[in-house]
């Protein structure tokens with residue numbers, strides 16, 4: 381399916397701490413904006429694709445609200461950031477196979493005001509492993525990724541500055557992004573002085589919890605050429621899985637499922653890490669950026685802190701989940717599309733690399749100029 | 750109260766409350782399995798039995814939680830993640846019951862931590 385489908389429209393709602401509206405309203409706003417951006421209307425859509433963890437409106441309800449009487453493709457996947465990029469991958473598959481012509485992908489969440497991932501006031505998602513974790517007071521994402529951070533820093537003899545450089549640079553990037561929720565730069569000293577959340581992660585290692593939605597319109601590469609923006613061809617799209625912290629398949633705590641799935645991704649896309657102009661790497665927490673640079677093949681295992689310090693490749697130029705906002709991966713795809721429109725040729729965008737959820741997803745996009 | 754106990758896991762929890770640490774082991778290929786489930790992912794066998802493990806293991810990571818995410822558990826507290834001596838990809842979380850802070854690579858042994866409802870949880874020291 382390489383280069384058969386393209387992202388032609390991107391839509392955002394504002395990113396806030398309290399949207400004041402339903403996830404259905406957020407979804408409809410972002411989808412309408414994405415259609416307008418693509419030079420299309422919602423009447424041109426014939427498929428819908430989203431993901432959620434019991435925290436957002438069902439895909440079929442959105443299809444109905446959009447006025448779609450007979451959607452040709454409805455994908456409504458269970459999962460958080462790990463599944464984010466499958467929304468695009470499945471839309472591209474539907475278009476490439478002719479099941480649908482134009483599919484809209486979105487993620488709509490009130491993750492600050494209604495459904496915090498930390499689980500304030502709602503039962504945890506239906507995940508079998510939780511019973512072995514929650515009784516120990518171990519239930520939240522910052523704890524899960526602190527497990528990785530500790531193992532990673534110790535294994536490679538790194539100090540907290542290895543993580544801090546990611547937090548500092550992404551905030552710097554966000555300072556010029558008017559969409560970003562957090563735009564005030566901070567220094568490494570500020571980072572090192574920030575309060576602990578879960579050692580070894582401090583407040584500035586953790587993403588923001590955000591209310592907002594992002595939508596992306598996917599159509600055929602052929603049709604994309606007649607639309608206003610430079611098409612972002614879906615060159616590669618991948619799923620992976622099997623590695624969770626308690627999966628009984630894990631070799632070590634510093635490698636993710638992406639170490640396996642990335643090989644298929646590059647092969648499918650026909651490019652490699654050296655060809656990438658911009659990387660939008662899932663960054664719910666800082667250690668994920670370093671581990672993915674290794675697992676996606678930009679550098680060897682244990683080398684990411686030095687690679688990050690030296691590289692000129694933009695990594696999360698929008699500020700990422702740490703500073704732009706946390707829309708669970710799809711604001712990364714949107715940022716990648718933006719970079720391609722602005723002149724980049726090849727972009728990588730990734731979901732949570734399968735450390736805790738047992739699955740991962742990613743896409744490689746190419747500008748069709 | 751332990752949330753989410755299911756038909757696969759109930760015997761594991763019941764054994765733990767009797768202060769027995771047991772795990773599923775494949776009767777055909779001998780692989781230890783975690784968490785509990787009906788089939789061996791290694792060889793496809795549905796034949797398995799609950800077998801005792803020593804409770805010996807090695808710390809593979811540890812965290813210290815400074816924010817009270819859950820009611821009833823006051824921060825700060827440490828949580829450890831232990832790979833069993835029998836098979837190092839069986840990783841169990843637990844309370845830390847050692848005298849000093851845990852360290853990766855430290856050899857530890859399981860202890861049973863009784864809860865008010867009659868259940869037991871795992872601690873490591």
Ligand SMILES: [Zn+2]
Nearest residue numbers: 775778789792
């Ligand atoms: Zn077996």
